[in-house]
Amino acid sequence: TEPPAKTTLPRHPLIKDGWFREINDKCFPGQAFAIKVSEILHTSQSDFQDILVFQSESYGVVLVLDGIVQCTERDEFAYQEMISHIPMYLHKNPKKVLVIGGGDGGVLREVVKHDCIKSATLVEIDKTVIELSKKYLLEMSTAFDHPKVNVELCDGFKYLKQVRDWEYNDKFDVIITDSSDPEGPAEAFFQREYFQLLQGALKDDGILIAQASENVWLDLKYLTKLIKTAKSVFPNTNYCYTMVPSYTSGQLGLIVCSKQYDLNLTIPTRLPTENEQGLLRYYNPEIHSSFVCSSNLGKFND
Numbered sequence: 001t002e003p004p005a006k007t008t009l010p011r012h013p014l015i016k017d018g019w020f021r022e023i024n025d026k027c028f029p030g031q032a033f034a035i036k037v038s039e040i041l042h043t044s045q046s047d048f049q050d051i052l053v054f055q056s057e058s059y060g061v062v063l064v065l066d067g068i069v070q071c072t073e074r075d076e077f078a079y080q081e082m083i084s085h086i087p088m089y090l091h092k093n094p095k096k097v098l099v100i101g102g103g104d105g106g107v108l109r110e111v112v113k114h115d116c117i118k119s120a121t122l123v124e125i126d127k128t129v130i131e132l133s134k135k136y137l138l139e140m141s142t143a144f145d146h147p148k149v150n151v152e153l154c155d156g157f158k159y160l161k162q163v164r165d166w167e168y169n170d171k172f173d174v175i176i177t178d179s180s181d182p183e184g185p186a187e188a189f190f191q192r193e194y195f196q197l198l199q200g201a202l203k204d205d206g207i208l209i210a211q212a213s214e215n216v217w218l219d220l221k222y223l224t225k226l227i228k229t230a231k232s233v234f235p236n237t238n239y240c241y242t243m244v245p246s247y248t249s250g251q252l253g254l255i256v257c258s259k260q261y262d263l264n265l266t267i268p269t270r271l272p273t274e275n276e277q278g279l280l281r282y283y284n285p286e287i288h289s290s291f292v293c294s295s296n297l298g299k300f301n302d
């Protein structure tokens with residue numbers, strides 16, 4: 001009889017001794033976050049990035065792109081709800097929403113909770129992320145088949161260049177940049193030209209929120225520069241943040257901008273209905289006002 005065929009278990013260079021380590025000296029100098037791995041579900045190199053999906057012991061399924069945690073089943077709602085509902089409740093009547101990036105589907109899931117929307121378009125560069133999310137992140141990928149959702153597989157920067165030439169009435173009420181970090185395919189999302197394109201893609205009362213990739217405890221100089229860049233295009237810009245334990249240092253910064261000079265970004269313009277609030281686990285109007293700060297970041301670790 002033949003000996004049983006040897007099966008090779010998937011491996012990944014960032015998983016050693018059963019632990020995934022998010023070690024990145026540029027983004028997180030001198031510190032790292034580690035999660036205990038139960039099973040590697042997927043590893044591949046797509047046309048755009050290194051992709052790893054694993055089952056963890058205490059955070060559920062984890063999605064990692066280019067070595068950086070994008071989401072975990074346990075704490076993803078703390079990110080998705082803040083990046084989605086801060087701009088959605090700042091707008092008095094959002095009908096048309098654009099999500100740039102967001103291939104895991106979590107932001108779409110939150111956006112479609114607002115009955116007032118007519119359409120939500122997701123522009124994702126990497127179809128593999130969407131496919132893997134549908135396979136492994138079942139709670140996050142529920143909205144891809146929603147009748148108001150439309151998915152475009154292309155580079156968000158290029159997509160915005162096309163939107164620049166659209167009729168005013170076709171432009172967006174809310175834009176959410178739910179991208180990965182600046183090293184890799186999302187690099188252009190942290191430059192002035194990107195904010196200019198976003199401004200051109202929004203209606204006059206439009207609201208933008210962007211993942212800042214930093215927080216006040218990590219690279220304050222970079223964050224301050226990014227906020228200055230946003231402010232040079234949107235004078236009404238605030239910093240805000242959310243607490244997500246699986247992002248190294250436990251916080252992630254967001255940048256919220258309005259084209260209206262006098263809109264107070266710390267106070268939601270609409271309040272969630274009882275039904276909407278019942279669907280949320282993290283966001284509420286008090287959290288909105290507490291976590292949307294001024295754009296003066298102070299000194300922290302300067």
Ligand code: SAM
Nearest residue numbers: 070101102103125126129155156179180185186
């Ligand atoms: N919550 C996450 C975080 O902040 O860590 C971001 C989640 S989401 C998975 C990020 C997505 O942005 C990825 O699926 C990635 O493929 C997509 N992305 C990166 N660069 C892009 C680009 N130029 N155009 C469109 N999507 C892009």
